[in-house]
Amino acid sequence: MAKSLSIIIGSTRTNRVGHSIAEWVGEQAKEAGFDEIKLLDLKEINLPKFDTPVPPQYAPLETAEAKAWAQQINDAEHILVLTPEYNRSIPASLKSAIDYLSAEWNSKPVAIAGYGYIGAAANARKHLGEILGFLKTDIVEETAGIQLGDATLVDGAFTGAGVTSEETAIFDTVLTALAAK
């Protein structure tokens, strides 16, 4: 059966490297057994900052943009959430998008990947794991990280060059585990 992966791009800022990293992750995902890759780019989706009068776990979604976002998550077969590390955690753009929904996350097969200058975004990945665990996703325990630095960013651009074989192997392990869910 064909396997589909949706990659949530958590960063939305101008000059982000997140989109290039998502494209690289998509190539790794194909090698790990996914046939179809969709990018759920939060910059393009452009959700307003979360502002729901009643928490989403207690009331139906009201706005058109919230319903459309919920539909995208419902339709996603497997999800890889890709986060940068901002101030030792995930960016507000990603947290806001996650907070929009509740039941949609329950039992959703998800995995986590991060990138950053400090410990390949270990803190952001840990926080994201706690959030997605609380939302009762069907989560891959292991997470994948890319260390940013002179090796991986040339003139500020990410092409996949400089990603270590160890990092690539962990991506393969995580994506293979996600594909098996």
Ligand SMILES: Cc1cc2nc3c(=O)[nH]c(=O)nc-3n(C[C@H](O)[C@H](O)[C@H](O)COP(=O)(O)O)c2cc1C
């Ligand atoms: C507000 C802000 C805070 C940051 N804090 C961290 C941090 O705590 N740890 C880290 O490794 N990198 C940190 N960085 C560096 C980012 O990981 C790096 O700029 C990365 O490229 C951000 O992803 P993006 O380009 O897709 O937005 C921070 C960057 C920004 C903009």
